[in-house]
Amino acid sequence: SAHCSIEKKDHDEMAGSARSKFEWLNSFAIRDANKRRPNDPLYDKSTLFIPPDALRKMSTSQKQYWNIKCKYMDVVLFFKVGKFYELYELDAEIGQKELDWKMTVSGVGKCRQVGISESGIDDAVDKLIARGYKVGRIEQMESANQAKARGVHSVIERKLVHVSTPSTAVDNIGTDAVHLLALKEVTLASSGFQVFGFAFLDYAALKIWVGSVQDDDSSAALGALLMQVSPRELIYETSGISKETQRTIRKYASAGSVKMQLTPLSGIDFSDAAQIRNLIHSKGFFNASTESWLSALDCTMNQDVVICALGGLIGHLTRLMLHDALKNGEVLPYHVYKTCLRMDGQTLVNLEIFINNFNGGSSGTLYKHLNHCVTASGKRMLRRWICHPLKDIDAINKRLDVVEGFIQNCGLGPTTLGYLQKIPDLERLLGQVRSTVGLSSLLQLPFIGEKIIKKRIKTFIMLINGLRNGIDLLNDLQRADHGILALYKIVDIPSLSYLPELIHKFEERMQNEFPCGQVSDVNANGANDLAALMDVFIGKASEWSLVINAVSTIDVLRSFAAMTLSSFGAMCRPQVLLKDDVPVLRMKGLWHPYAFAGNANSLVPNDLTLGQDLSGLNRFALLLTGPNMGGKSTIMRATCLAVVLAQLGCYVPCTSCELTLADSIFTRLGATDRIMTGESTFLVECTETASVLQKATVDSLVLLDELGRGTSTFDGYAIAYAVFRHLVERVRCRQLFATHYHSLTKEFASHPHVSLQHMACMFKPRSDGNGQKELTFLYRLTSGACPESYGLQVAAMAGIPKSIVEKASVAGQVMRAKIAGNFKSSEQRAEFSTLHEEWLRAALAVSAMDGQPDDDDVMDTLFCIQQELKSHFRKAR
Numbered sequence: 001s002a003h004c005s006i007e008k009k010d011h012d013e014m015a016g017s018a019r020s021k022f023e024w025l026n027s028f029a030i031r032d033a034n035k036r037r038p039n040d041p042l043y044d045k046s047t048l049f050i051p052p053d054a055l056r057k058m059s060t061s062q063k064q065y066w067n068i069k070c071k072y073m074d075v076v077l078f079f080k081v082g083k084f085y086e087l088y089e090l091d092a093e094i095g096q097k098e099l100d101w102k103m104t105v106s107g108v109g110k111c112r113q114v115g116i117s118e119s120g121i122d123d124a125v126d127k128l129i130a131r132g133y134k135v136g137r138i139e140q141m142e143s144a145n146q147a148k149a150r151g152v153h154s155v156i157e158r159k160l161v162h163v164s165t166p167s168t169a170v171d172n173i174g175t176d177a178v179h180l181l182a183l184k185e186v187t188l189a190s191s192g193f194q195v196f197g198f199a200f201l202d203y204a205a206l207k208i209w210v211g212s213v214q215d216d217d218s219s220a221a222l223g224a225l226l227m228q229v230s231p232r233e234l235i236y237e238t239s240g241i242s243k244e245t246q247r248t249i250r251k252y253a254s255a256g257s258v259k260m261q262l263t264p265l266s267g268i269d270f271s272d273a274a275q276i277r278n279l280i281h282s283k284g285f286f287n288a289s290t291e292s293w294l295s296a297l298d299c300t301m302n303q304d305v306v307i308c309a310l311g312g313l314i315g316h317l318t319r320l321m322l323h324d325a326l327k328n329g330e331v332l333p334y335h336v337y338k339t340c341l342r343m344d345g346q347t348l349v350n351l352e353i354f355i356n357n358f359n360g361g362s363s364g365t366l367y368k369h370l371n372h373c374v375t376a377s378g379k380r381m382l383r384r385w386i387c388h389p390l391k392d393i394d395a396i397n398k399r400l401d402v403v404e405g406f407i408q409n410c411g412l413g414p415t416t417l418g419y420l421q422k423i424p425d426l427e428r429l430l431g432q433v434r435s436t437v438g439l440s441s442l443l444q445l446p447f448i449g450e451k452i453i454k455k456r457i458k459t460f461i462m463l464i465n466g467l468r469n470g471i472d473l474l475n476d477l478q479r480a481d482h483g484i485l486a487l488y489k490i491v492d493i494p495s496l497s498y499l500p501e502l503i504h505k506f507e508e509r510m511q512n513e514f515p516c517g518q519v520s521d522v523n524a525n526g527a528n529d530l531a532a533l534m535d536v537f538i539g540k541a542s543e544w545s546l547v548i549n550a551v552s553t554i555d556v557l558r559s560f561a562a563m564t565l566s567s568f569g570a571m572c573r574p575q576v577l578l579k580d581d582v583p584v585l586r587m588k589g590l591w592h593p594y595a596f597a598g599n600a601n602s603l604v605p606n607d608l609t610l611g612q613d614l615s616g617l618n619r620f621a622l623l624l625t626g627p628n629m630g631g632k633s634t635i636m637r638a639t640c641l642a643v644v645l646a647q648l649g650c651y652v653p654c655t656s657c658e659l660t661l662a663d664s665i666f667t668r669l670g671a672t673d674r675i676m677t678g679e680s681t682f683l684v685e686c687t688e689t690a691s692v693l694q695k696a697t698v699d700s701l702v703l704l705d706e707l708g709r710g711t712s713t714f715d716g717y718a719i720a721y722a723v724f725r726h727l728v729e730r731v732r733c734r735q736l737f738a739t740h741y742h743s744l745t746k747e748f749a750s751h752p753h754v755s756l757q758h759m760a761c762m763f764k765p766r767s768d769g770n771g772q773k774e775l776t777f778l779y780r781l782t783s784g785a786c787p788e789s790y791g792l793q794v795a796a797m798a799g800i801p802k803s804i805v806e807k808a809s810v811a812g813q814v815m816r817a818k819i820a821g822n823f824k825s826s827e828q829r830a831e832f833s834t835l836h837e838e839w840l841r842a843a844l845a846v847s848a849m850d851g852q853p854d855d856d857d858v859m860d861t862l863f864c865i866q867q868e869l870k871s872h873f874r875k876a877r
Helices: 002-021 052-056 060-069 089-099 118-130 144-149 220-229 243-255 273-283 293-298 303-319 323-328 345-350 366-370 376-387 393-408 412-420 426-435 448-479 499-513 524-538 541-566 632-648 681-695 713-731 742-747 791-797 802-822 834-850 855-876
Strands: 076-081 084-088 104-106 111-117 135-140 158-164 180-187 194-202 207-215 233-237 261-265 330-333 575-577 585-590 606-612 621-625 656-660 664-669 700-705 734-738 754-765 773-783
Touching: 060 076, 060 135, 076 089, 076 118, 076 158, 084 089, 084 118, 089 111, 089 118, 111 118, 118 135, 180 303, 194 220, 194 303, 207 220, 207 293, 207 303, 220 243, 220 345, 220 681, 233 303, 243 261, 243 345, 261 303, 273 303, 293 303, 293 330, 303 323, 323 426, 345 664, 366 376, 366 541, 376 426, 376 541, 376 632, 393 412, 393 541, 393 575, 393 632, 412 448, 412 541, 426 448, 426 524, 426 541, 448 499, 448 524, 448 541, 499 524, 524 541, 585 632, 606 621, 606 632, 606 734, 606 773, 621 632, 621 713, 621 742, 632 656, 632 664, 632 700, 632 734, 632 773, 664 681, 681 700, 681 713, 700 713, 713 734, 713 742
Parallel strands: 076 135, 180 233, 207 330, 233 261, 575 656, 621 734, 621 754, 664 700, 700 734
Antiparallel strands: 076 084, 084 111, 104 111, 135 158, 180 194, 194 207, 585 606, 585 656, 754 773
């Protein structure tokens, strides 16, 4: 205890001394390079103002450090001193906190410091990056003897050579793609719509994608981009995006499959497209790309906005010293919606495509269900495919042909699996080899240069061996008649006549130089020879990329087959029909593919038709009722997932499935308050529903669940009625519309294009034998409207105490009797809302026609009108 108190006292004295010496680092004094304080909206936390007097008093080595640190305050900077790497002041606090290093006072200017020997630096950097820090290394560019040769008082030259971040990490990052996304927003003067230019980098694969999306108030397209890309970090121009966009980014930052870091940038150009073009040309950026970056731009809309986003990414990468990405990065076009089934951001969330709505994990998601891939590049391709289901019947059937070949040929799957299991992450290995082309300055650094050379050799050997296995797989599939010849109609496979011989030459050369993959000391000549050999190899990068793409495609289609064969419910090949007059969706034995946690006994298949049935009726709208927890949301999601799977070219969870192509899926499943983004339930409902009404076409699939419950009963019913009628009579698209408004079912009971169905339930005797009955959900889709809402029974099942449920039941009966007895038609009729009065008249008329008045709706209506009148009278007083 006494020892601990002495240590704490020493630490406090150390901290106090540092605070007085580096006063400009303290929270009460710190400023950015433009002398702005943290409470300034334009404060740049990445820079630091150091008073000139303080800088003048520093030694040369101190100035080396602080001249760099003042530009990288957001980066933990390791400073190389001899055979050690040291952290100072605020960075030292991080080293002490995160790595449990002991703090001392020494080093550059007798400041607080922690450190590690050069043998442990890589592990320390990896740990800090894994915890979300950006980490840079200031390296010695010469030895001590070389510095002395320049003069007795010369200080060793040091430079910041590289900054690693969570969004640009290469090692220990798993199989999922890690993306850094740059975003540029502009508002179109003509329409008021927002256009977002974007550029995102997968640094491990050395690929950059560029594109743009146009959006409305719903931010659906931006949401789709963020869910598809799932960036680890999003960079944007300070004060360059609107408040609405900031709210959308915050929403999807928590909804994505990875935690997104938001980084506003100051001093980096996002605005001058012409200047950015000139910069790319003058610096020779992207010259090593197999496809010209200009060709990628030609495939995008709003090119100036895209260029601005790319400029922001270039500025950020330049600051991080990631010159290999700028020099050798491959630039590709990216389309959020083009030529694919459109699913916006909210739909990807609602359908639990990548993350579940329970805990934000991957279990219980479509991606998890489909992912039987073995290769890392296959897993990433699967995610890209899920984001972009096909809208081409021929392309869908070609995929299905390959999947069917895997299913019917029982020996093909295991054989293919054997090859795939030997294949490393070829996509990233090729990116790492490409990154070394023409960049050899780091090889001259003491200690670090040797490590880089050894890593290059190991990477190159792994890539060559992996490509050999991939080429062998393609050769085997090509030679044998496995019934999956359609594979060669799906992907471009390079000529296999010369590739095996070519890859053998590279294997032979590396085996001679480095037997059994053993990497010993490599001299300068050996390093140069290796660089020359890798340059020749990269000259064939387009062929290697085709091999990798083909192998990844085989892995994904084999995964579809594996999912089908391991399914515990019926699966079938979907029949994708040419559209005649009307879109159709006919499914028998439909079940949700992963809602039952592998329990086949709980699976309840259902038949569902949207569009023309076999009798000729064209009921493309299904009005769905039933109790909460009765399975409405499950069957709605299952319908959407079956369409997505079919258009992916995968078998679907049905005994039979026929459909015409859907161009988009829109979902409004439940009213979720966005408390953190400052939006109410009703506002969210209106915004998202308006977006559906504006964008849905006759070929869309629309799911709306409990529309209107975010406001009063009358307004909610009016909205639900108007929206449903518009979709049925104007848009005429396939739709499932779940509602608790029973009068809505009466209104559309005889409509020729509407089918009334409900999720069945029944009362069964309780298992405890007390003579009472309990509500049992059957999860079966049944014709007609649900006779009751069963609200009190569901409340009891959900765990509401029995005493409260009983009191609610009694209160409901009393309320009905009171309102029915006391409400008089002469009571201030002039004060009624016209909408409410008309709705009440229509509800009573429908009930009268039906012969069985709907007490639930009528009593609710009367009660709510009474409450509004009371509110009006209170205000009048």
